[in-house]
Amino acid sequence: MIRKIFFSCLFLIGFFVARSQQTPEKFVQVTNYLLYLPDGYSQDTTVKWPLILFLHGSGESGHDLEKVKVHGPPMLVAQGKKLPFIIVSPQTPDPATGWEPNTLYWLLQDVKEKYRVDPDRVYLTGLSMGGFGSWTLAIKHPEEFAAVVPICAGGDTADIWKLRNMPVWGFHGAKDNVVPLARGQAMVDALRKYNPSTRFTIYPDADHNSWTVTYANDSLYQWLLAQKKFRYTRGTADPVILKACVGRYADEHRDSVQLFLAGDTLKATTHNETVELKPAAANLFYIVDTKPESLQFILNKHGKVEAFLFYGNTRLIFKKYQ
Template sequence: MRWPQVFFWTLSAGVFLLMQSCAAQSHLVEGELQTVTKEQLQYYLYYPENYFSSDTERFGLLLFLHGGGESGLPFEEVKKYNPPKLLQEGKQFPFLVLAPHNPHEKKWWNIQAVMQLLDSVTAENRVDKNRIYLTGLSRGGSAAWQLATQYPNRFAAMAVVCGMAPLPYAHWIDQKMPIWVFHGDEDDNINVEESDAMVEKLKEMNYDVRYTRYKGVGHNAWDRAYTTDSLYTWFAEQKRIN
């Protein structure tokens, strides 16, 4: 396993607004106002052991988005849970793992910044663009659903753990992308009905979706989901069909 040092990524995005004169004037004035927003993301990037033994082989990449519990806390908290924790304990993955940090305690993930980070890491490493996988839990699970709806042509497979689901936009998700959903039926933070309804809708539309609904489990469904070895085997078997 190789964990590089902490990396930083800053997003600068321009937003253009159309300006016009007051209604009392008899002519129209048009212009553009550019507003620049910046987002700094720290992240960990894991490389498989055999990554550096070849100069040509390309690898898959798993993008992991943590939940609200780590948001706004010191960056090192990311390594204490879920896939990053497994890596710290010595687990080997056959693909790269990209684990950014949401620096805001009470803000959603900035998915535009996440995608620009993903694009940069993909371009600078030997990543197979047809084997980019997506997963997230709780607030990160909600962000994973967002990414799947707004960037439907990017991911080879997705696993969502106890995340709020954008049911009205289910049809925006690429029907060729396999999905695995995990949720506990005693979740008091994000009701299991979020996943129930989303999975039912996806199945009605003939999506390839699996559902693991844990009986007697609360919001911490991630403890079981991310220690399910078959999840990572399943990821590694997926390749995007263009």
Template sequence: MKSLTCLCIAVLVALTAACSHTTGMISPPTLQRLDYTSALDQSERQFFVYLPTGYYSDPDRQWPVLMFLHGNGERGNGRDELGYVLNHGPLYEAWIQKKDLPFIMIVPQLPMFGMDEHADYLRDRKLSDIPQRMPGGVPARPARFATPQPMDGVAAPESMADVPITLPNGWDRIETDLISMLARVEREYQVDSRRLYLTGLSYGGFGTWYIASKHPERFAAIAPVVGWGHPDLMAPIAEARLPLWAFAAGRDRVVSIEHFYPGLNELETLGHPAVRFTNHEDMGHDAWVRVYQSDDLYQWLLEQKRPER
């Protein structure tokens, strides 16, 4: 049954591409689920691949790739729970809000790793709450988090010696899976390999720093959102001169802005020439809503291209 389903999807995609190419029509965006076996525990999982408007109607075009790492609230089993990753970020903007974003997107799902045992907001989720694409329009955006606290920026900590490099049970645990997804999409799709980008919010912001530090040569730019990077991760990023744009929020009581500065200052100390940092002082932890809703980040990403090797 699984093979038959995959065959039907392949035929449908081929027919759509042929029709678009011969009639001059612009192909609509599509959202695919790709199967994979996790290198961590051999579990069978899936990840999303988003193909933008015009992908099938222009077979000679090479597209930039944007990998997105979600936050802690969107974890799941990579099967029936994969839809939770549609709640936020660039895929939410492109697929649910129908924002015209010219990227192939790779959107995986972080396993639970036992986090649901002590997090009510993970245990109490409902699959029925996953946002759905509407044929005739777009759904209303959810209300933003309440942030009644005053703006009160504080000084950077003097030492990061006791702060862990990554969050527990984070994206570092499936590093091999993420790089394999990226390599697979490069092989199987129309990809501009000099324009591979990485972004993530909250837990995914921490993951963005980590993955970039381990594979700085893979990416043309990174954009961690409301997730700071540990100073010990910065040397490979600085050496690669990897362009980055980090985002924090002044009213954030989940990820404090004071922890951003040591890593960013370390990059400058190491001579990194392309450090960009924006603090949304009036926003709380969900500053990612503004960041991904705006065109600014996407335009900046598209301006970045990895040098020829």
């Protein structure tokens, strides 16, 4: 397991080599969506634009894209409002199946390939069923988004830690009798343990329709534009901390990793493969600045390193035993 976690890039190289030996084929997934290009998009072909991926509620499902225009950003631009974003508003055919995150992920990749999207300013939002879809997609692919805005929605808190670096602003009506306020509150409370800056606006007199006032508020779009995709920033590690981190660690499955110093650089090795751990904060190290993988060292009451938390595709505790 640890080998897969720390050296996934090597597996990807092997995957693509193997893939190159296969017969080329094509699979097409049809997803209908509305596309809005902002004023000025065609005038300067060097400019990249922020993008909003909007997910509608269950009532707008089907095969008629006009239904998607009844709420949210698609409604606003259909009414003539100018927004400085590329806006992609897909339609799911069946409300019973909801939003499928893999389909949305590949739709997003296709849009980024076809249009001049700023990869550091991709935003995700949705209402009701689309709010649930927003939570799910953001948790599955936090590397894709600069911020997420779920409206009147809940979700699964099991992997909410994956949004620890994600700007999140949730909205809910206190009198919502379709998706109770407690569902949204539970997501926010769980996330704030990892991301204390998470925002949550509760409208005391609103019912399930808390989206109309939200999307009509220009401050939401100003807030979005102020958010950029999280990247780790390399700092300078305290030599005392570096030395304290050296040792062998193992997780509950007895997968182990050796941490050692090469000069003033902390490195991790397993199975004769090595990666550099770059300092971001006092006890926090990362591997690649654009990836979510990081190591948070845990100190005991005497200030000695006793373990580290590894955040990647999974969250693991590695205890120091040497």
